[in-house]
Amino acid sequence: MTIQELFGIGLPIIQAPMAGVQTSALAIAVSNAGGLGSLPCAMLTPEVLRAELEAITAQTRQPYNVNFFCHTPPEPDPQRESQWRAALAPYYAEFGIDPASVPAGGGRSPFSAELADLLQAYRPPVVSFHFGLPPPELLQRVKSWGAKVLSSATTVAEARWLEANGADAVIAQGLEAGGHRGIFLGDDLTTQIGTMALLPQVVRAVRIPVIAAGGIADAQGVKAALALGAAGVQVGTSYLLCPEATTTALHRAALQSGRAEHTALTNLITGRPARGILNRLMKELGPLSAAPPAFPLATAALAPLKAAAEQLGRDDFSTLWSGQNASGCREVPAAELTRVLAAF
């Protein structure tokens, strides 16, 4: 079954939900163009989420996707927090920031009963999760209004787990993909494999449709993924220069520079491994490090550093998520990019 059949859309393209660099505008544009637009919800307050759902339902009648993280929030650990502050201390000094003024904490909440209540009024046709699936009772609520449920698998074992636990389709997230790795069974990064290897093995392992993600940047990439048995593709990075994205000027500049050829997985930004263009922090402390606290608690301590550097026009601490193939980024409307991706 293709994702066009599964979701009732015209093109085999899902715009990847990308928290921090997009709002409903990008999702609306993609859905209206025949793809599946996605709204990343992990960093939204309930009030903003409601406003975004109002915007989407007012501006498109096409199917759309809302995306949530479903991690278990960690117990704050004072020792790890102070270790993280110690690692950042030279930067606080350099930018004249009083460490005592910096709050602890993270900015990403998992899916919850409260959010399910909120969603139910809108009955979004597709709900995708990252880091596994929510608890069965919450998943059941989402399914109760007919939503199709997706989640990312980074290994064959994760794909089998998602199928067994109620996903309607699985996103095979190859190692090339930008942003957070969806890994949720274990944390050994040597298990993470490239799209060319992961996709066909997942296709063989499960019966539900498999969506390819990671390194797909243009129509040839879409054609290749379909040749490998994908039911559709999820594309993120290529959308980052679209006018509908809220990608910062610094992030756009990095994507358009030679720096975009070199990304790495880093846990310095949130505490979980995610792929982005190398910034100063990643070069000096990592990119992978034992210093940050558990996801998502690394975020707060970085925020004032990020803000201070950005005020100077520097992306030393900025989040520059990107996949390994930024060659498909174009400064064109998202509708046009969606059609170009599907013109294979």
Add this chain to the structure above:
Amino acid sequence: MTIQELFGIGLPIIQAPMAGVQTSALAIAVSNAGGLGSLPCAMLTPEVLRAELEAITAQTRQPYNVNFFCHTPPEPDPQRESQWRAALAPYYAEFGIDPASVPAGGGRSPFSAELADLLQAYRPPVVSFHFGLPPPELLQRVKSWGAKVLSSATTVAEARWLEANGADAVIAQGLEAGGHRGIFLGDDLTTQIGTMALLPQVVRAVRIPVIAAGGIADAQGVKAALALGAAGVQVGTSYLLCPEATTTALHRAALQSGRAEHTALTNLITGRPARGILNRLMKELGPLSAAPPAFPLATAALAPLKAAAEQLGRDDFSTLWSGQNASGCREVPAAELTRVLAAF
């Protein structure tokens, strides 16, 4: 230009040269089936190389490839050698091996004038290199008899370098590939990217034909690589169970087990990063470690451990090279596998 046109062969398939698990028999079978068979030469003495070339030229009239490493041999470093011995000391004790009886050294020699002399008598139609290219005068000698020259690129920058320095085609070696990474400009493993990302970027960056390698295990994989602009593909892992391969029984068993789903890059076997199924050594000391000396000097100290464990039927220290997609391995003659790969 396709590799069929470039080499004068019938199918777009190169059998990857795999030192240690094959001899001329595999190359002959693949060349006679219409692919390009490859002979790995890095671990052969001149005498054995000559005998293998005699065997090939006696048994096929089709084009074939000979493959050499072209690293600069390191100066032996007593301090690093003793550090390596210290890391292995508990294993020597466990297996009752006297460390004083274990010689130092490696088992892989780079391409040389002596080898060029030897080759010239046979004029092999294709010569491929790993870790860059040999010095210009040696490269010129190879080209003087009309050989097409290939080498592996693991980044866009390496592909551009190979084109500028005389390669006739470049192998885009995605991170999924088994065996040694071809990386030769720098040693930062975060620069290594998946086939789905590397291949289209290399295709865009160079004018010479690009051969895809890494994660390609079946006809769908070949079709996907061609969709991404490849002129042909190089497949290694899928050939490892063919009767013509000399893959050990332990290696075959690992490839056919669930363990094959988990490979990692390790520098413990030779000193350079190479991908294989996790063995005990990789789990306990790495898979990446500061302990081993420079390539290829890690090899000798491991040899008696490998032999002792294998006598007990254990692959604790064995070389179990594999790519991230072993799903294409079949116990069928190499000719049949070659035709299956090309039947897309």
